[in-house]
Amino acid sequence: MEKSGSSKHLVNPDDVINNGKELLEAQAHLWNHIFSFANSVSLYSATQLGIPDIIHSLGHGKPITLSQLISSLPINHTKAPGIFRLMRILVHSGFFGLQKLSTSASDHEEEGYVLTDYSRLLLKDNPLNSAPFLLAMIDPLLTHPWHSLTTWFNNDDATPFATSHGKSLWELGAIDPKFNRMFNDAMGSDAQLVMKVLLQDEYRGVFDGLESLVDLAGGTGTVAKAISEAFPQTECIVFDQPHVVAHLEGAKNLKYVGGNMFEGIPPADAVFMKWIMHDWNDEDGLKLLKRCKDAITSRKSLSSSAGNKKGKVIIVDMVLENQKQDKASTQTQLLFDVMMLGLLPGKERTEKEWAKLFADAGFTHYKITPLGLRSLIEVYP
Numbered sequence: 001m002e003k004s005g006s007s008k009h010l011v012n013p014d015d016v017i018n019n020g021k022e023l024l025e026a027q028a029h030l031w032n033h034i035f036s037f038a039n040s041v042s043l044y045s046a047t048q049l050g051i052p053d054i055i056h057s058l059g060h061g062k063p064i065t066l067s068q069l070i071s072s073l074p075i076n077h078t079k080a081p082g083i084f085r086l087m088r089i090l091v092h093s094g095f096f097g098l099q100k101l102s103t104s105a106s107d108h109e110e111e112g113y114v115l116t117d118y119s120r121l122l123l124k125d126n127p128l129n130s131a132p133f134l135l136a137m138i139d140p141l142l143t144h145p146w147h148s149l150t151t152w153f154n155n156d157d158a159t160p161f162a163t164s165h166g167k168s169l170w171e172l173g174a175i176d177p178k179f180n181r182m183f184n185d186a187m188g189s190d191a192q193l194v195m196k197v198l199l200q201d202e203y204r205g206v207f208d209g210l211e212s213l214v215d216l217a218g219g220t221g222t223v224a225k226a227i228s229e230a231f232p233q234t235e236c237i238v239f240d241q242p243h244v245v246a247h248l249e250g251a252k253n254l255k256y257v258g259g260n261m262f263e264g265i266p267p268a269d270a271v272f273m274k275w276i277m278h279d280w281n282d283e284d285g286l287k288l289l290k291r292c293k294d295a296i297t298s299r300k301s302l303s304s305s306a307g308n309k310k311g312k313v314i315i316v317d318m319v320l321e322n323q324k325q326d327k328a329s330t331q332t333q334l335l336f337d338v339m340m341l342g343l344l345p346g347k348e349r350t351e352k353e354w355a356k357l358f359a360d361a362g363f364t365h366y367k368i369t370p371l372g373l374r375s376l377i378e379v380y381p
C-alpha cells in the first residue's frame with residue numbers, strides 16, 4: 001500500500017487559477033501575509049532607536065528632515081539609507097507623517113517627518129507610553145515561541161512558550177528578573193491607558209460605592225493605584241505572585257499582597273481582573289471565578305445590616321464577535337487570540353463562552369460594556 005506521505009493528489013485543473021490578473025492578486029494576498037511581521041519589527045526597531053522621541057525633541061511640533069533624523073541617531077552612518085526605508089513603511093502605516101518644510105530659499109520643497117497620534121503613544125514622556133508593551137511583545141523571548149507552534153501541535157507541552165523555553169511564562173518570570181521587569185512594565189503601560197479611559201465619566205461609575213477592591217493578579221499595581229487615588233474611600237489590594245509584588249510599597253488605601261490566586265483571594269466588595277481570565281483555559285478560569293465568588297460574598301459589610309454583602313467581579317478582557325466590528329478590529333482580536341495560543345494556556349472568548357463560565361461558576365447575571373477591542377464585564381453572584 002502506498003504511504004500517505006508519498007501519495008500524489010493532483011490539483012483539479014478547475015481549482016487552478018488561470019486568469020493572470022487573479023493569479024497575481026492571489027500572490028499579492030499571500031505576500032501581504034508572509035511579510036506582515038515586518039510591520040511589527042519595523043516599529044520595534046524605530047522605537048528601540050528612539051525615533052519617536054528624537055522627532056519630538058528635535059522638531060518641537062515642526063517637521064524634521066531625514067538628514068536631521070539620521071544625524072541624531074546612534075547608528076553606523078553607512079546604514080543611513082536604511083532609515084529612509086524604515087521611515088517609508090512607518091509613514092505608510094500612519095506612525096509618522098510627512099509635511100512640507102516651510103523654506104523660502106528655493107523652489108525645492110523638502111519634506112520632514114512629524115509624529116502622529118499613534119507614534120505619540122510611544123513617547124517616553126507620555127504618561128500613556130505604550131513603548132514598554134511594544135518592546136516586550138516583540139522581544140525575542142516572546143516571539144521565539146511562534147517558531148515552536150507547529151512542534152507544539154505535535155507534542156505534549158502546555159504552550160509553544162514552554163516548548164521554546166522549557167518552562168511557563170510565569171516560571172520564567174520567577175527566575176529571570178530582567179524578563180519579569182520587562183513583562184510587568186509592559187502590563188503596567190497598558191494598565192495606565194486602560195485606567196485613563198475607565199476613570200472617565202462614561203465608565204467610572206463601575207467603581208462607585210465599593211468599600212474594598214482586590215486587583216487580582218494586578219501586576220505591579222497600576223490599576224489599583226489609579227483606583228485608590230480616584231476613590232480614597234475604597235481599600236485597594238493588589239494581589240499577585242510574591243516575586244511580582246516583593247518590595248513594592250503601598251499607600252494609605254493601597255496594599256500589596258503576594259500569593260497564589262488559585263489558593264485563595266482576599267475578601268472584598270469587588271474583584272477586578274484585567275487580562276487574567278484570557279491567560280487561563282476553561283478549567284482554571286472556572287476555578288478562578290469560583291474563588292472570586294467566594295471572595296466577594298464572604299465579606300461582612302460594614303454598612304449593611306443584612307449580613308454578608310454580595311459584590312461583583314469586574315473583568316477587562318476581549319469578547320469576540322460581540323458587536324458589529326470593522327474587519328480590522330476583528331483581525332486584531334483574532335491576532336491577539338493567536339498570540340495567547342503561543343504564550344499561555346488561555347484564549348479569547350465569545351460571549352457564549354463567557355456566559356457558560358459565569359453560569360458554571362454560580363453567577364446569576366452579567367453586563368458587558370464595550371471598551372475598544374476589549375470589554376468591561378461586570379459579573380454578579
Ligand SMILES: C[S@@+](CC[C@H](N)C(=O)[O-])C[C@H]1O[C@@H](n2cnc3c(N)ncnc32)[C@H](O)[C@@H]1O
Nearest residue numbers: 187191217218219240241244259260261274275
Ligand atoms: C497578563 S498579566 C496582567 C497583569 C495586570 N492585571 C494588568 O493587566 O496589567 C497576568 C498577571 O497574573 C499574575 N499571575 C500569574 N499566575 C498567578 C497566580 N497563580 N497567582 C497570582 N498571580 C498570578 C502574573 O504575575 C501577572 O502579573
